[in-house]
Amino acid sequence: MPAATNTLETVRSVTEGGYRWGFETAIEQELIPKGLDEAVIRLISAKKEEPAWLLEWRLKAFRAWQSMEEPRWAAVRYPPIDYQNLHYYAAPKQKTRPKSLDEVDPELLRTYEKLGIPLREQEQLAGVAVDAVFDSVSVATTFKEKLAEAGVIFCSFSEAVREHPDLVRRWLGTVVPPSDNYFAALNSAVFSDGSFVFVPKGVRCPMELSTYFRINARNTGQFERTLIVAEEGSYVSYLEGCTAPQRDENQLHAAVVELVALDEATIKYSTVQNWYPGDAKGRGGIYNFVTKRGACRGAKSKISWTQVETGSAITWKYPSCILQGEGSVGEFYSVAITNNRQQADTGTKMIHIGPRTRSTIVSKGISAGEGQNTYRGLVRILPKAQHARNFTQCDSLLIGDRCGAHTVPYIESRNPTARVEHEATTSRIAEDQLFYCRQRGMTEEEAVGLIVNGFAREVLKELPMEFAVEAQKLLAISLEGSVG
Amino acid sequence: MLKIEGLKVSVEGKEVLRGIDLEVPAGEVHAIMGPNGSGKSTLGYVLAGREGYEVTAGSVTFRGRDLLAMEPEERAAAGLFLAFQYPVELPGVGNANFLRQALNAVRRARGEAELDAVQFLKLVRGKVKALGMTEEMLKRAVNVGYSGGEKKRNEILQMAILEPAFCILDETDSGLDIDALKIVAEGVNALRSSDRGMLVITHYQRLLDYIVPDRVHVLLAGRIVQSGGPELARALEAKGYGELQAAA
Ligand SMILES: Nc1ncnc2c1ncn2[C@@H]1O[C@H](COP(=O)(O)OP(=O)(O)OP(=O)(O)O)[C@@H](O)[C@H]1O
Ligand SMILES: [Mg+2]
Numbered sequence: 001m002p003a004a005t006n007t008l009e010t011v012r013s014v015t016e017g018g019y020r021w022g023f024e025t026a027i028e029q030e031l032i033p034k035g036l037d038e039a040v041i042r043l044i045s046a047k048k049e050e051p052a053w054l055l056e057w058r059l060k061a062f063r064a065w066q067s068m069e070e071p072r073w074a075a076v077r078y079p080p081i082d083y084q085n086l087h088y089y090a091a092p093k094q095k096t097r098p099k100s101l102d103e104v105d106p107e108l109l110r111t112y113e114k115l116g117i118p119l120r121e122q123e124q125l126a127g128v129a130v131d132a133v134f135d136s137v138s139v140a141t142t143f144k145e146k147l148a149e150a151g152v153i154f155c156s157f158s159e160a161v162r163e164h165p166d167l168v169r170r171w172l173g174t175v176v177p178p179s180d181n182y183f184a185a186l187n188s189a190v191f192s193d194g195s196f197v198f199v200p201k202g203v204r205c206p207m208e209l210s211t212y213f214r215i216n217a218r219n220t221g222q223f224e225r226t227l228i229v230a231e232e233g234s235y236v237s238y239l240e241g242c243t244a245p246q247r248d249e250n251q252l253h254a255a256v257v258e259l260v261a262l263d264e265a266t267i268k269y270s271t272v273q274n275w276y277p278g279d280a281k282g283r284g285g286i287y288n289f290v291t292k293r294g295a296c297r298g299a300k301s302k303i304s305w306t307q308v309e310t311g312s313a314i315t316w317k318y319p320s321c322i323l324q325g326e327g328s329v330g331e332f333y334s335v336a337i338t339n340n341r342q343q344a345d346t347g348t349k350m351i352h353i354g355p356r357t358r359s360t361i362v363s364k365g366i367s368a369g370e371g372q373n374t375y376r377g378l379v380r381i382l383p384k385a386q387h388a389r390n391f392t393q394c395d396s397l398l399i400g401d402r403c404g405a406h407t408v409p410y411i412e413s414r415n416p417t418a419r420v421e422h423e424a425t426t427s428r429i430a431e432d433q434l435f436y437c438r439q440r441g442m443t444e445e446e447a448v449g450l451i452v453n454g455f456a457r458e459v460l461k462e463l464p465m466e467f468a469v470e471a472q473k474l475l476a477i478s479l480e481g482s483v484g
Numbered sequence: 485m486l487k488i489e490g491l492k493v494s495v496e497g498k499e500v501l502r503g504i505d506l507e508v509p510a511g512e513v514h515a516i517m518g519p520n521g522s523g524k525s526t527l528g529y530v531l532a533g534r535e536g537y538e539v540t541a542g543s544v545t546f547r548g549r550d551l552l553a554m555e556p557e558e559r560a561a562a563g564l565f566l567a568f569q570y571p572v573e574l575p576g577v578g579n580a581n582f583l584r585q586a587l588n589a590v591r592r593a594r595g596e597a598e599l600d601a602v603q604f605l606k607l608v609r610g611k612v613k614a615l616g617m618t619e620e621m622l623k624r625a626v627n628v629g630y631s632g633g634e635k636k637r638n639e640i641l642q643m644a645i646l647e648p649a650f651c652i653l654d655e656t657d658s659g660l661d662i663d664a665l666k667i668v669a670e671g672v673n674a675l676r677s678s679d680r681g682m683l684v685i686t687h688y689q690r691l692l693d694y695i696v697p698d699r700v701h702v703l704l705a706g707r708i709v710q711s712g713g714p715e716l717a718r719a720l721e722a723k724g725y726g727e728l729q730a731a732a
Contacts, residue, residue, distance in 0.1 A: 435532075436572035441560040
């Protein structure tokens with residue numbers, strides 16, 4: 001068998017070879033009827049016992065959404081989405097709000113265990129607090145008390161609305177305004193749950209925070225909302241993981257993530273996105289249309305995005321940084337794999353507003369099968385951004401000859417003292433590399449995993465340890481960089 | 485241990501090996517010499533199972549098995565090791581990680597337990613020291629930015645760790661300084677044993693001063709045209725291939 005075909009087979013078995021997270025949880029659901037109008041939004045808001053201001057906020061977003069058009073500029077193709085043929089709220093049926101894990105439906109706990117995320121604190125990897133979001137609601141948040149001792153608030157979004165309404169009201173929509181874009185407006189109108197993090201002045205969050213999103217219900221849109229606020233001099237590292245059952249129909253996921261970093265605060269946001277990608281023929285899979293944006297409001301603040309995107313049928317996602325504070329820093333590290341019929345159009349936006357702001361972009365795209373991978377990145381330097389700097393590195397790895405990689409950088413500099421650098425490469429896994437590894441005893445599958453992992457190394461090393469392991473397994477690899 | 489009979493190999497439609505007969509019993513070291521382009525590396529690649537080398541005639545038996553029917557990784561698991569003339573770069577792949585993955589793959593195939601990170605580090609540190617390498621080399625990406633000599637030493641490090649039953653060294657001495665040559669030769673000699681065979685491809689007598697071969701073969705235009713003891717290598721060094729080429 002020629003090398004290319006062989007490799008393709010391998011990648012197929014590595015990345016597709018049965019999506020291991022594709023099971024379904026049999027659980028009683030509370031679903032509101034399909035369709036979207038103001039009444040549905042009122043119903044969602046009422047179910048969540050929200051204050052009047054939030055309902056108003058949602059309705060405003062809904063009206064904005066109705067006047068907007070679905071964006072078509074991304075290099076992704078999919079049939080029109082019928083927004084009236086979706087459920088906008090699905091929740092596991094529970095009589096009362098669980099006060100502790102003992103009151104959570106054991107079937108749900110088992111689901112997370114199967115996903116490798118035990119929610120019982122004593123069974124967990126030390127040092128990671130988890131918020132588990134199942135369809136539209138958060139089912140449990142661990143280590144809350146320990147975090148509270150440090151003054152850190154980490155809870156589901158709904159709980160934050162109930163317990164910390166002033167904080168939510170102060171920050172919600174300040175980074176991604178409700179009418180920012182089509183999917184953000186939709187999310188603002190119907191968002192169900194998500195995570196809320198608040199780290200007060202001077203506090204270094206004592207553990208990694210993590211949210212694990214699971215879509216289970218059929219024909220249901222998933223619209224989470226995450227808001228992280230880091231006050232002056234604070235630090236927090238946050239991880240997000242996601243999976244979904246294997247289904248033939250496509251499912252819509254339109255999340256919004258907002259980050260705010262005040263003076264000298266640092267937020268590290270990592271994602272391992274492993275939504276169901278669809279099968280080899282392109283049936284099923286998640287449509288992932290996500291708006292993620294961080295605002296470096298304060299001087300010397302820093303926001304760092306790291307993402308490993310292996311799943312979803314379609315990924316439309318540009319985690320961005322608004323670099324407002326003087327000397328603030330934005331980073332974007334990304335690995336995106338597309339295989340079979342997967343399409344990814346992903347990248348970042350670095351908006352340099354303040355003087356001496358700096359940004360780094362490292363994007364690694366891996367395409368196999370008939371996968372299409374587009375890096376789309378904007379670096380904008382505004383007139384006041386004296387001595388701003390950006391460095392962008394975009395590398396593409398092609399496996400086989402039916403896939404594609406595209407790099408679309410937009411650079412707009414309106415300050416002559418700014419320096420913007422862009423480097424891009426495209427390569428293939430070479431036959432001699434595979435042979436070298438196999439001569440040393442590795443199977444072709446292991447060899448591909450090793451080489452792909454090496455290619456993605458600069459990004460993977462940015463992930464927190466707890467996630468690095470999962471990410472490496474996802475790329476079908478063992479311990480890169482843990483020795484030596 | 486290794487028996488090659490009537491082996492003919494074509495590359496891109498061109499016959500490069502034109503009927504090779506060669507037997508290397510366990511415990512022996514055989515040297516192959518020959519001018520550039522005579523087919524020495526091709527022989528190494530064919531034995532290791534590289535794609536693109538079409539065997540048109542002949543057979544190879546290795547430890548009683550039909551070598552040519554096996555996948556490259558099966559040959560490696562069976563104990564066949566090729567030190568490459570041009571070691572391949574693997575960007576981003578840490579050397580230690582590569583070594584560990586290779587060792588564990590081979591150990592799995594031999595039915596031995598895999599080594600964990602701690603056990604592995606202990607093993608590798610000892611070997612690194614013996615080969616006069618630095619531990620810094622373990623952290624770097626495989627062969628990326630290595631000097632020519634460092635690449636060759638790295639091949640020998642892999643060999644020392646994998647402890648293969650049969651080693652093919654393809655011009656491992658080229659590009660080594662005098663001290664490195666001695667160290668590498670010591671590494672190779674340390675592996676010499678009654679149950680291990682070796683095929684050493686080289687252009688220079690110098691290496692064979694340190695690794696004294698049992699037999700020397702001269703490969704010329706895809707055929708072994710002369711075989712003899714260690715003295716043959718010395719004669720070639722003095723006279724070159726001219727006479728043999730004229731006779732062929
Ligand atoms: N992939 C290939 N495509 C075309 N020709 C090839 C290929 N590989 C080897 N050859 C040819 O086969 C012949 C033998 O090559 P080989 O590399 O085995 O020589 P060698 O004896 O190892 O030479 P050297 O001493 O220079 O290393 C040469 O003429 C070479 O050009
Ligand atoms: Mg050669």
